[in-house]
Amino acid sequence: MPPLILNSADPLHWAVGGAGIALVTIVLLFVMNRRLGISTGFEDICSLVIRTGYFNRASLFDARRWRLPFLAGLVLGGVISAVTTGGWEPTWALGMLDEALALGPAGKLAWMFVGGLFIGFGTRLAGGCTSGHGIFGMSNFEMPSVVSTVSFMAGGIVTTQLLYRVVLP
């Protein structure tokens, strides 16, 4: 398997990664009575600043108690991963995109901000992301999650295929 961009580390076997993710999902439900889902965390963060309308909902305030620390853990998990694979160091490295399109730091920030707009708007319109729909919803055989997962896989496949097979080569 090719190395990760991060410190050129060897990735875990997919079965180990998948089983670990399942374990976190199961403990979250069994112990904390919460269904896995990350993208509502964007609403949690928005609700700290915007206190009206869509961001002033009781369900949001209730879930913030577990989701905000969980989001902090995601950042911490990334730090630990970097430290334990050769050291933490700020980087602009972007793998295949660096080879296909030599963007500077400003270009990468703009690229990522635009992509981020799609991520934020899209996940909240769909009511979930890869974790909430793709892992939890699919595991619970929920039809909206199956529909959403097929849709975001399709959106990603078409975009990447266009980018790397048509636009950038």
Added chain:
Amino acid sequence: MTTILSLVLGTMFGWLLSRSGAADYNYIQQMFLFESFQLYGIIGTAVAVTAPAVWLMKRRGRTMSGAPLDVAPKPAHRGNVVGGLLFGVGWSICGMCPGPVLVNIGEGKLYAIAALAGALVGTAVFGRLYDVLQRPLRLPPMQVGTGEG
């Protein structure tokens, strides 16, 4: 207690996403190019292990502490398709879905901060447009939302 356990689970989840390739730009593109099995294997395994566990827990009907289990299914609406497609475009552009946006920031990938900024602005715009989108996309009442997750 909630805070500490959530932080620990989030840290485990973040480390797993980082070390498995789920937060790696190249592995995401290679998934969408059908050049790598890694991400399909991760998501497939996660679902294959979680599904029977969720089924057993629902049969038991209670959490570890004995409280009634809360797995209310998400609402169905047209946003599932439209939002899903838009999110897919963003996932491809950034090479990150929401969890990995935060994981990449932790790893020291500076550009991921812009992805988070974009995602928060995108979320804020969505919230502001909820009233407008509600009828054409058959979204649930605002208090319910599109689905938590």
